[in-house]
Amino acid sequence: MAGIRVLEVAQFTYVPSAGAVLADWGADVIKVEHAEKGDAQRGIVKVFSQNVGEEGSTFSPMMDGPNRGKRSIGLALEKLESTRILHELIRSSDVFLTNFLPSARAKLGIEIDDVRAVNPRIVYALGTGFGHSGPEADKGGYDSTAFWARGGSADSATPPGAQFLTAQPVGAYGDNIGGMTLAGGIAAALFTRERTGTAPTVDVSLTGVGAWATQMNVNLALVNGGPLPKFDPVAARASNPLTAVYRTADDRWLSLAMLQPGRYWREFTERIGRPELAVDERFDSAEKLMANAAEASEIVAAALAARTKDEWVAAFDGMEGQWAVVQNTHEVGQDTSLRAIGQIADVVDAEGVTRQLVGSPVQFDREAPQLTRGPLFAEHTDEILREIGVTDQELLNLKIAGAVT
Template structure:
């Protein structure tokens, strides 16, 4: 199996999902990721029990998608960075690492001695990667942010997804939505930085902000808004299908949804009419050319809407199987976890938890040599402290003294 990051050590001093999910991707790719957690408190995310009113774990079980998702494949070390006795351990880890990964704010980085200059003073060849809410410098460098604020709200998606006249702002659809997109972005930046270090001998810094990732995700509309000098009209799927009947969202008989996105309606219209059992529509004088179809798009959309509303989602899945035009079922998250294409390539992956039970996690979307990543569970709190410190050459007496001082757990 191709694990392109094998032999790369990543030292992660981060919590929650945004930056740790980057470490998870690198672990998927074969890196040895050592996660530093506070010696008493651990990653603050371990204390979260509900997200969007949904329990993130189970009674009497250590497995939690909230932790195992963005932390799978790592080793956990409990280290109290605020204690002077921890400095030697921290510096030894920095010396033996290729990447330093953090999302701590500037004041915390300065206090703990983990800002870029501090880390580079110990290891000038390390790739220093920082995930921020809004920016690595400037007036908001000290401002903390989560994906709900920096990515979703500030990054344009919340406004774009909220229809005109809505009573409430549309929330991001799932927990850690922007965090995981941002984590993948950081992982890609780290991979490029390691490649640059190999070619030039100089290790770059990597900076990624959640607002920047949000702007990148919405860049088409941001670029259009800048060109036109103002915010764009809100997207309305009903209006969209009124200008192209084969683009938009349609309801089925069992209150499910189908998304059609056939941007060349004239090309796909005849086969589509066959598939919905209305072949005569292809010869209808209102729709028998691409231009006529667009000129009478609202009428065609009403016909399509009525036809799709007459049968269930599963019936349309069967009817559209092999159709050339582009379409998809609007899946819920459970269906996505059983998606036949993701299952076929192994992206929904088995993981054995600490109690020996088989669980499942979504693998990162990048595969090498068309092979799925082999995942292992996330670490228990401070599970690997002794193991990692012994690899650094520390003996039992030194470990004991560090524990007595409260520097490690």
């Protein structure tokens, strides 16, 4: 995306994470922040009882993650003095990216017609909670409400009889999935513009992303005429002992996903030190194994519970059947496969300290993106304004008027 400019008027994580992906792909992303307040997410100091930054450091995963590689300009869109600057930025951009609600877009002059009046060839991309139109178009939402709750994941992940609803497993879970989806839509829109000369609009809602993530079960529910039964891990073991999750001796978990148990059973029994199970008359064919799956799963559970996670990692090395360790978030950051392709990437913060961030998962020519840190608040205001021809005196006047930072 070198040579593509994205003008982002958005805050928090969902839509800014789309801008981060485009920046990973080489686009020049200009992040417009309110001239005094900045992105509201800059004000968050604690998440899940953890500080989002360190004392004496400007680096914050909450900001640098969804804003890596961008430039920041402080611009008070509500002030008339900022209009010319906004229009110059729109005129010089290929994509206008926002998550502001309709009332705010109308008030600030950044609705589709406003933006297209300045630049008819611009791709207008909008991330919403519940849709670009319809009864909830003006309703705000976060991924916990629009993606997780409304999209079907929360109910599906909560066992019957649970005292509490299962929460999203990590922060910004739906936001980052939605951001990648929105970035893909923008890429397709730019491709369309290149081929036809017409720039389409792009709309992605978090509820829509949530429904897409759960589409297999939603589709089955539509056929069934009602909600599906909740997933029961015990019942899953009872139908195929090699598609289940088992606890190890050190209270870790292994996830097995061998959908063809007859194919993998013999080698699996050898790897767990029970080769006699492959010729046991209860399990010596795929049909028998499935018919006696509950009994087989009890044997497998006992075998896997006898050794530690690390011991099983060594024992299963090179095994044909599909399996994985259930990793915690720190282990994901150390994952050997992710590091081998450069997806856990170095980034130097404003103080010169090397940090690490997860890179976006799409790679081109098998090269990992080279990440740069997220911008400090309004860090590039003067630089960007001079690029569009603002003189020093005009810049001073704009600052006096409070139109720019």
